[in-house]
Amino acid sequence: MYDGPIQDLIAQLSRLPGIGPKGAQRIAFFLLDADLSDVEALAQAILKAKQTVKFCQVCFNATEDDICRICRNERRDHSQICVVEESKDIIAIERTREYRGLYHVLGGAISPIDNRGPADLHIRELVQRLGDGQVTEIILATNPNTEGEVTATYLSRLIAPLGVAVSRLASGLPVGGDLEYAEEITLGRAFEGRRLVAGGGN
């Protein structure tokens, strides 16, 4: 349909997550209309990030340095480690401003269907971080889906005997949501995790 380079560009863009053929075409024509300097800046940003970003030697968060900013920050609470599947989960948690401890990025979740077991994740390195006795709590923040739950269960059994508290993020109704539209497993979890707010005698 198109001549070579436009077709190539559309094909390359279509491979990115969340971009379908129509979206790729729209972006391709947007780039053809854009200023050359803007397009070069995009291509440079892609190459630069790929070339300079590596993973923190302690927690495996994406960073430009050997040790990431969070691990280096002395003002954070080094007694807590929040375990997440991916670097981007850290952003979501940081945005809440609720947590001041450290992180550990597993690099995914246990998933037999994808042939990914505990040995494929940064679990050994997590256990090593518990060796010096400084850490007193591990917060399991893997995703609330099957793989995330399996991974959380595996980690809690592995870590509990080491004398470190292990907690899991609460599941329940999303704030601002509508009970009527809550999906049944979430609603079930909300019942399971209900909290006494008044009375009750004790």
Add this chain to the structure above:
Amino acid sequence: MYDGPIQDLIAQLSRLPGIGPKGAQRIAFFLLDADLSDVEALAQAILKAKQTVKFCQVCFNATEDDICRICRNERRDHSQICVVEESKDIIAIERTREYRGLYHVLGGAISPIDNRGPADLHIRELVQRLGDGQVTEIILATNPNTEGEVTATYLSRLIAPLGVAVSRLASGLPVGGDLEYAEEITLGRAFEGRRLVAGGGN
């Protein structure tokens, strides 16, 4: 939140049409995880398209050559010109396999709100193409929205006196759609453009 190059990449990706901050973050981490050769291929495709693609000297379609494939094709009907707003509209029309004539890309539509008048579009060049008397029909295929309709009305008034037939794509119910859910202007157009299918006496 992130260190420099990741943040830069996310910011650059967020500027693309149809990509929000979450999508940009997802693509950024996808690229960090991807093979270096794939990432380089993407950056190259972006630069190559930008550097080599230009616009057809006749119809302003995007092309690698001075004259695009469609204008060069002797087997197409050179007596018809279908007028579209953007190069990508040509793809949509070509996909129908209903049309074998030529095209003319205006480069947008008349839009006072965006400060874009007839002089900012390739309208003068369209009129010039009618000069040799080879073209007998102009098909106005600008978008069925306010700007597209204004542009179509402007062009039909401009071209009709030149003795060339001017037609407009039909508006009506989308095939496979449901009358109940048709938006009222579309339904009104469907009535306006109704066709006698049987009887009627003449």
